[in-house]
Amino acid sequence: MEKMFLQVEKLQADVECLRKENETLRFLLGVMRSKYDVLQAHLQERNAEQTGLISLTGGSGSDNETNKRPRTEVPTPNKTSRIFVRTDPRDNSLVVKDGYQWRKYGQKVTKDNPSPRAYFRCSMSPGCPVKKKVQRCLEDKSVLLATYDGQHNHSAHGSLGGALSSSTAYIISPPSMASNHPPRPSISLDLSLSGPNQENRRNFVEEYGYNNNNNSIEEYLASLTKDPNFTATLAAAVASSLIHQPKLSRI
DNA sequence: CGGTTTTGACCTGCGC
């Protein structure tokens, strides 16, 4: 009889535990929803501006870093994209972990920025024409500006898991834009997806990780928001990251 | 030992 009583007590404790967990997940879902709304509003604002430092320009004239002369023939010269990545301020390497494997072939100090610019070539595929330049942002030394030239002739899959799982990088709003629009909430996308579920994290990165082949951020985001799996995976990632914060603060 | 990084030299376009 006493044994049965103990079992009931244990079951009640379990139910209570699950109820709390449920409550937490409900709260996190709300947080995720509000963040999603902010992200969408931010995107619409960006579309309206039609300018910006994070750009997939397709080689438009606004890019003041267009190459003066390609020394070797570049098959797809019009595919240029730029991303800003926040890194650990203590980390002074010019490494942007984007899922591809890069070989550094040069470094140069440029006139407009005392921080050296590093030149990388994609080394995942022998004939891959993609190059990238990485330089620290003038305004914020903890931010790296990565400029991608060309289009990969292969997928990033295969090395993504290890590459991004250790990354602390964030794709962020560029500092100069933030200063131009102080009231705008900043959007941070944590690519490290810190959390206990390694498999989910890997799946998330492999399915939704940054892909230079996409034509525009808009198309990319549209495809993501239409995908129910993305929402579910994003929820898991947000929940995971928030659960592991020391204290939750309600909005 | 093979792949990667470092770094000085070199090449070329552009402005004057």
Added chain:
DNA sequence: GCGCAGGTCAAAACCG
């Protein structure tokens, strides 16, 4: 033509 600046080369060093 000259100097400057950005981009690339390539040999040596480094690393796993």
